[in-house]
Amino acid sequence: MTPRADVIVAGGGPAGSATAAALARAGCRVVLFEREVFPRRKPCGDYVNPGAVAALDRLGVRDAVIRAGARAVGGMHVAGARGDAATLRFTGRPGWSVPRRILDAILLAHAAQAGVRVYEGATVAAVVRQGPRMSVTVRFRGRGGVEAHTAALVVGADGLRSAVARAAGLDGASRRGRYTAGSYVAGLAPLDGAGGCDIGEIHLRPDRYCGVAYLPGGVANVTVALGRRVIQGWRGKVREGYWRELLAFPGLRGRLDRAEQVETVAGAGPLAYRRRRCVADGIMLVGDAATYVDPLTGQGVYLALRGAELAAPIALRALDGAGPRRAALAEYRRRRDREFAGVFLISRVLQRLAFQPALAGRALRRLAARPDLGSALIAAIGNVAEPRSVLRPGFVARALGVL
Numbered sequence: 001m002t003p004r005a006d007v008i009v010a011g012g013g014p015a016g017s018a019t020a021a022a023l024a025r026a027g028c029r030v031v032l033f034e035r036e037v038f039p040r041r042k043p044c045g046d047y048v049n050p051g052a053v054a055a056l057d058r059l060g061v062r063d064a065v066i067r068a069g070a071r072a073v074g075g076m077h078v079a080g081a082r083g084d085a086a087t088l089r090f091t092g093r094p095g096w097s098v099p100r101r102i103l104d105a106i107l108l109a110h111a112a113q114a115g116v117r118v119y120e121g122a123t124v125a126a127v128v129r130q131g132p133r134m135s136v137t138v139r140f141r142g143r144g145g146v147e148a149h150t151a152a153l154v155v156g157a158d159g160l161r162s163a164v165a166r167a168a169g170l171d172g173a174s175r176r177g178r179y180t181a182g183s184y185v186a187g188l189a190p191l192d193g194a195g196g197c198d199i200g201e202i203h204l205r206p207d208r209y210c211g212v213a214y215l216p217g218g219v220a221n222v223t224v225a226l227g228r229r230v231i232q233g234w235r236g237k238v239r240e241g242y243w244r245e246l247l248a249f250p251g252l253r254g255r256l257d258r259a260e261q262v263e264t265v266a267g268a269g270p271l272a273y274r275r276r277r278c279v280a281d282g283i284m285l286v287g288d289a290a291t292y293v294d295p296l297t298g299q300g301v302y303l304a305l306r307g308a309e310l311a312a313p314i315a316l317r318a319l320d321g322a323g324p325r326r327a328a329l330a331e332y333r334r335r336r337d338r339e340f341a342g343v344f345l346i347s348r349v350l351q352r353l354a355f356q357p358a359l360a361g362r363a364l365r366r367l368a369a370r371p372d373l374g375s376a377l378i379a380a381i382g383n384v385a386e387p388r389s390v391l392r393p394g395f396v397a398r399a400l401g402v403l
């Protein structure tokens with residue numbers, strides 16, 4: 001039997017673990033239900049941008065992640081469909097690459113140490129209002145049957161296809177967007193980094209892309225994002241389809257001769273920009289459950305961790321005051337809107353630009369010639385500079401070589 005809770009958190013990814021830890025540290029009784037048993041594999045590019053590294057630092061897990069072997073990422077090499085390329089380098093704090101099965105396990109353990117009661121193999125199946133409290137139905141793996149638990153507030157941190165969002169009548173998941181197929185590959189040599197840092201890679205083609213992150217142990221996370229039809233065409237031959245795609249990226253072709261796939265291909269999708277109303281009576285959504293951005297710009301972990309930082313104090317104030325009704329939680333939505341509007345905008349602008357080969361090629365040539373512009377751009381994408389700084393007409397004109 002789980003103890004009486006002030007807050008139930010659904011989902012133990014970065015958003016759920018970070019929100020739960022912050023609330024427990026402030027004295028709340030927090031119970032977290034996670035569907036999987038950790039460590040678990042999570043389809044991801046395994047890139048943690050500098051803004052997310054700063055958030056991990058504030059959360060107090062920086063040293064644990066470094067001890068687990070996180071590698072510094074000093075920038076991104078972006079290769080366009082027409083052969084143009086630019087390496088965008090961070091001038092300040094680097095990002096990291098670390099497998100999500102490691103990062104997420106550290107974050108969940110940290111939440112447990114902060115006093116959160118963590119239940120793994122526990123799927124939140126339904127959420128309903130019951131008088132002043134929320135009733136949550138949980139299915140425990142291997143036990144059969146379901147249990148009901150109550151709390152004043154439910155935090156939906158259960159990802160893109162959030163059951164909490166569905167139950168609260170907040171918008172459903174998108175059916176549009178690309179699908180991803182990712183695996184771990186040994187024998188792919190990194191491009192030259194600088195100052196002991198690796199350089200991540202993004203390879204573009206007119207309607208698809210591939211991301212590469214170099215990880216501890218000499219393996220690389222290599223993930224492709226492409227249309228539904230392509231993936232459907234792989235039926236029964238996923239491995240062959242995956243490698244055919246990798247070899248079609250000009251910037252990878254000659255470098256995969258000795259490469260060897262060391263894990264199965266994991267898929268995800270459809271993945272498209274999706275923004276939900278993030279509060280309802282007794283409910284807050286955090287992380288992908290609240291807003292999803294295409295992984296091209298590698299901002300999802302940042303949004304999950306920063307969203308947790310925005311959610312926790314507002315949840316606490318509402319719990320201490322008149323209760324976590326929608327009006328009391330609305331400040332969370334306003335803060336997200338204020339802080340994340342530029343982040344969402346830059347992600348969407350770059351989505352458009354990246355898949356227009358002529359325009360993207362022009363920008364890449366210019367960024368290769370002007371490393372200062374490249375650094376400004378990647379600082380904004382990496383959530384360590386104000387996104388609007390690179391969305392100003394003057395910056396856009398310089399980056400496209402018009403000025």
Ligand SMILES: Cc1cc2nc3c(=O)[nH]c(=O)nc-3n(C[C@H](O)[C@H](O)[C@H](O)COP(=O)(O)OP(=O)(O)OC[C@H]3O[C@@H](n4cnc5c(N)ncnc54)[C@H](O)[C@@H]3O)c2cc1C
Nearest residue numbers: 011013014015035044045046047124159287288295300301
């Ligand atoms: C292919 C791919 C590549 C990506 N690459 C990057 C990248 O390189 N860098 C980056 O920053 N972002 C990347 N992202 C985005 C990033 O993975 C997400 O934005 C991030 O994981 C969001 O964290 P979260 O905690 O909101 O959700 P998640 O990490 O998805 O965690 C949700 C958790 O909830 C659990 N859960 C789900 N349903 C239930 C339920 N009903 N009950 C209980 N538990 C439940 C799940 O098991 C999971 O552990 C990528 C995404 C994809 C799909």
